[in-house]
Amino acid sequence: MAMAFDRPASATIQNPPHSNKIRWGELDEDDGEDLDFLLPPRMVIGPDENGVKKVIEYKFNNEGNKVKITTTTRIRKLAKARLSKSAVERRSWAKFGDAVHEELGSRLTMVSTEEILLERPRAPGSKAEETKVAGDPLASIAKGGAVLMVCRTCGKKGDHWTSKCPYKDLAVQPESFIDKPSASETTVAAAGTSKSTTYVPPTLRGGGDRSGTDMKRRNEENSVRVTNLSEDTREPDLLELFRTFGPVSRVYVAVDQKTGVSRGFGFVNFVNKEDAERAINKLNGYGYDNLILRVEWATPRSN
Amino acid sequence: MRPILMKGHERPLTFLKYNREGDLLFSCAKDHTPTVWFADNGERLGTYRGHNGAVWCCDVSRDSTRLITGSADQTAKLWNVQTGTQLYTFNFGSPTRSVDFSIGDKLAVITTDPFMELTSAIHVKRIARDPSDQTGESVLTIKGPQGRINRAIWGPLNRTIISAGEDAVTRVWDTETGKLINESDKESGHQKTVTSLAKSADWSHFLTGSLDKSAKLWDTRTLTLVKTYVTERPVNAVAMSPLLDHVVIGGGQEASHVTTTDRRAGKFEAKFFHKILQEEIGGVKGHFGPINALAFNPDGRSFSSGGEDGYVRLHHFDPDYFNIKMGSLWKHIILELHEAID
Numbered sequence: 001m002a003m004a005f006d007r008p009a010s011a012t013i014q015n016p017p018h019s020n021k022i023r024w025g026e027l028d029e030d031d032g033e034d035l036d037f038l039l040p041p042r043m044v045i046g047p048d049e050n051g052v053k054k055v056i057e058y059k060f061n062n063e064g065n066k067v068k069i070t071t072t073t074r075i076r077k078l079a080k081a082r083l084s085k086s087a088v089e090r091r092s093w094a095k096f097g098d099a100v101h102e103e104l105g106s107r108l109t110m111v112s113t114e115e116i117l118l119e120r121p122r123a124p125g126s127k128a129e130e131t132k133v134a135g136d137p138l139a140s141i142a143k144g145g146a147v148l149m150v151c152r153t154c155g156k157k158g159d160h161w162t163s164k165c166p167y168k169d170l171a172v173q174p175e176s177f178i179d180k181p182s183a184s185e186t187t188v189a190a191a192g193t194s195k196s197t198t199y200v201p202p203t204l205r206g207g208g209d210r211s212g213t214d215m216k217r218r219n220e221e222n223s224v225r226v227t228n229l230s231e232d233t234r235e236p237d238l239l240e241l242f243r244t245f246g247p248v249s250r251v252y253v254a255v256d257q258k259t260g261v262s263r264g265f266g267f268v269n270f271v272n273k274e275d276a277e278r279a280i281n282k283l284n285g286y287g288y289d290n291l292i293l294r295v296e297w298a299t300p301r302s303n
Numbered sequence: 304m305r306p307i308l309m310k311g312h313e314r315p316l317t318f319l320k321y322n323r324e325g326d327l328l329f330s331c332a333k334d335h336t337p338t339v340w341f342a343d344n345g346e347r348l349g350t351y352r353g354h355n356g357a358v359w360c361c362d363v364s365r366d367s368t369r370l371i372t373g374s375a376d377q378t379a380k381l382w383n384v385q386t387g388t389q390l391y392t393f394n395f396g397s398p399t400r401s402v403d404f405s406i407g408d409k410l411a412v413i414t415t416d417p418f419m420e421l422t423s424a425i426h427v428k429r430i431a432r433d434p435s436d437q438t439g440e441s442v443l444t445i446k447g448p449q450g451r452i453n454r455a456i457w458g459p460l461n462r463t464i465i466s467a468g469e470d471a472v473t474r475v476w477d478t479e480t481g482k483l484i485n486e487s488d489k490e491s492g493h494q495k496t497v498t499s500l501a502k503s504a505d506w507s508h509f510l511t512g513s514l515d516k517s518a519k520l521w522d523t524r525t526l527t528l529v530k531t532y533v534t535e536r537p538v539n540a541v542a543m544s545p546l547l548d549h550v551v552i553g554g555g556q557e558a559s560h561v562t563t564t565d566r567r568a569g570k571f572e573a574k575f576f577h578k579i580l581q582e583e584i585g586g587v588k589g590h591f592g593p594i595n596a597l598a599f600n601p602d603g604r605s606f607s608s609g610g611e612d613g614y615v616r617l618h619h620f621d622p623d624y625f626n627i628k629m630g631s632l633w634k635h636i637i638l639e640l641h642e643a644i645d
Contacts, residue, residue, distance in 0.1 A: 087326035090367065091341070096387035097350030098311075098336065109345040112306045112616075118575060118585040118624060 039066065163272060219249045219269045222276045223298035227265045229253065230289040234262070241288065242268045246275025267298055304624075306589060307345035309615040311338045316609025318360045319598035322367040327384075328598070328607055329370065330615050333357035337372050339384065342600060342607075345617045351382050353389050360401045360454075364408040369430070371411055373399035379413045381434065390434035397421050403456045404430070410442065412464055414452040423452045425466060425476070445481050448474065454500040456509075459523060467497035467511050475526055485526045492528065493519060498538060504545040504601075512538035518552050520578065532576045539595045546603025547625070548578040553594030553608055573597060573608050584627060589616055 045054040055071045083091070226238065235251045242248055253266035270276035276297075284295040312332035320329045321342060328342045335354045340347050356376030363370050363384065370382040375398040381390040393399075397418030404411050411430050417423045427443040450469030458465050458475065463484065467473040471494060473487040487493075493513035502509040508529060512518040514537040520530035536554035543550050553573045571594055572586035592611030599606045605619040 083326055084324050086367070087324045090326060090385075093348060093385055095347075095349055096385075097338075097352050099347045099349045108309060108311055108347055109340075110308050110310075112308055112589070114305075114589075116304060116306055116587060116589050116618070118304075118587055118621075118627075119572075120585045121583045 163274065219271060222270045222273045224268045224270065224276050224279060225265065225296055225298035226268060226283075227294040227296075228291050229262055229264050229266060229293070230291050231261045231264075233266070233289065235266070238266055238268055241283070242270075242279055245270070245279040245282070247271040304618050304621050306587075307617040309340060309345045309347070309617065310613060311340070311347055311350070311615070312336070312613045314357070314613060315592070315611040316596045316613065316615060317358065319596040319607055319609050319615065320361055320363060321598055321600050321607075322363045323365050323601060324367065325601040327363070327367060328615070328617070329361050329363055330596070330609060331358040331361050331372065332609070332613065334613075335374070335376075337361055337370070339370075340615070340617075342605070342617070345615075349387050351380075351387050351389075353380060353382075354378070356398065359399065360403075362402050362404045362411070364404055366408075369404075369408065371402045371404060371413075371430075373402040373413060375399075377415075379411075381430070381437065383434075391437040391439075393426075393428060393439050395426070397423075400451060401454045401456075405457045405461045407461070410457075410461065412455050412457060414455045414466065414468075416451050422446055423448060423450065423468070425452060425455050425464060427464075427478070443478065443481050445476055447483065448472070450496075453496065453498055456500055456502060459506040465500065465502075465509065465523070467493075467500055469496045471495055471497055471513065471515070473497065473511055473521065473526065487521065487526055488528065493517070495537075499541045501541045501543050501550075501597075503543055510541045510543055510550055512541035512552060512554075514538065516554075518550065518576075520550070530578065530581050532581055534574055536593075539593060540597040540608075542597035542599045542606065543578070544599050544603050544606075545601055549584065550576050550578050551597050551599070551606065552576065553597045555593035569610075569612070571610060573606075587618060590614065 039058040039060070042058070043054075043056040045056070047053040053073045055073070057069045057071075059067050059069060061067045224242075229238075233253060234255075235253050238251045238253060239248060242251070247270070248268055249271050250269040251266065252268075254263040255261070256263050268276075268279070270279065280295050280297065283293055286293045286295070309330075312330065312334050314333035316330060316332045318331040321327065322329070326342050327348070328340045329337060330340065331337045335356060335358060337351045337354075337358050338347060339349055339351075351370065351372065354372065354374040354376055356374045358372050358374045361370060361372040368384055369390070370384050371379060372382065373379045377395050377398055379393040379395070379399045379402055381392075382388065383390055393413065395413075395415045397415045399413055399415050401414040402411060409430055411428050413426045413428060415421070415424050415426065423446075425443075425445040426441050427445075428439070429442050431437045445464070448466065448468055448470055452466050452468035454468070455464055455466040457463075458478075462478055464476045464478060465473065466476065471492060472489070473492065474483055475485040476482065477484050493511065493515050495513050495515035497511050497513045499512040500509060501512075502523075506523055508520055508522055510518055510520050516534050516537055518532045518534070518538050518541050519528055520532075521527065522529055532550060532552060534552055534554060536556060538552050538554045540553040541550065542553075551573050553571075555571075569589050569591035571590040571592060572588040573590075573594055574586045575584040576582065577584055587608075590608065590610035590612055591614070594608050594610050596609035597606065605617065607615055607617045609615045
């Protein structure tokens, strides 16, 4: 049995309402028909492969305006049922039981809004869910081109910047990093391999100061690359130049070991990302020691 | 495909049955009221009011005039399909679980549950052409299986009755004598309760589904195990396509597949298997609860599933369902040919 789902007709008015060529009060029915030659002919764009049929008609509406009416119909066959004679007869049976008082609006029988497919089984390891990016809340946030808000203190994404972190007290003072970056790295490795029975120094126990080392890594994300440095620029120079923008956790200047001369670039790690951003904005193109500095975000190094 | 959702039942579905011509679908549920729907668009035609307990099973006569239902209220009732009036009530001493009309609709087999001192039993009743001549006397009563008999159907030419139930054994009984002719093998057969039974269109083989998470295909004459289909879920319902070599298995909770981020309708699916290759073809999701009933339209072009969620979902297959290619089919046929020749 074929079921046709009609789409509502859409009417578009071609002429603006105020230019009445024909005054309807002076028209009778016959006059209206005589003017049909003014109308373009009716067009039927027959059902295409999706079953969509368009009928375009032109009429005069009540105000005498030419109106184009487009009716789009999609005929969808739900099922091809070849009914036997008795089945056809059964179709006209009266309703009984609880179905007697069925209101027209009762939603007992509905067509599913979702298209359900016979899903072929997938190889283990590949999931259908991987393609559904929209389900991931992070993806929807980043979609508009907005920057992903990462708080370095609590590690929560998409909620607040580090300076606005409700858990600010977890942050460790930045000066400690400049003194012992290598020391903390080696001790972290050692803590990972040691068993629970051996002594674990307080700085390396779970929780608490553990955030210190994590913070250090997050600082690397706020790394600023400075290029076109003069030959004798060293770390203290960069520190002095950049500390006006905010606390700096680390500075580094690449130096050629053989000649002792600066290779012309270095890195500055800010504690706060906004400080880094301001530094970039202010110092990029700044004249320093007769050279124009280039200051930008450093690309993350692959560890 | 766009399934048609029919929410006529307030409680979980227990059974679904199409009439012979495939234009009517009968649904039974725990809400005491079997319902009949038009099988093409899911429009409700009527309900059969009268039972006082969950309705477990139903069957419709070949001419679609008589409906028989079995209910937990210890009765089986005969109804006029068209008007919904009750024609006769068979009374029993315990809840009735399964009903089936014989070929020719002159007899019906009704099973009753074990209850108090009564053991489970299979009753054969004569069905009179004229409802006023109907009596409740039994032609045959078979006792023997331990535990509940979940399903009993007529075998080919009404010569045998096939039953299966809680003791996991599938049995074949002789209709003339009431004696046990054949029994399924205990090792290769099901290990847990058999919940459902479905026969092929030509009666040459039938399918059983069990809580041991598998469905098995048996030869009707010899009761040899032919195929086994393994799923991850206890099986509540099975159905066989009359058109293609597909079997459908519906069941309960999937232990491993619990994801909370699925936006889709419902996660319980009816699994399609290739009957001969025993390979999974795919699944049709949608139910919000375990699937308790499955039925194929006799023309093989649509099927319906009934769930614990009270919904009946009627699916008309897309054209590409009929073109499903199983890659290993040819290899399998060639291998079987070689075995036959050697």
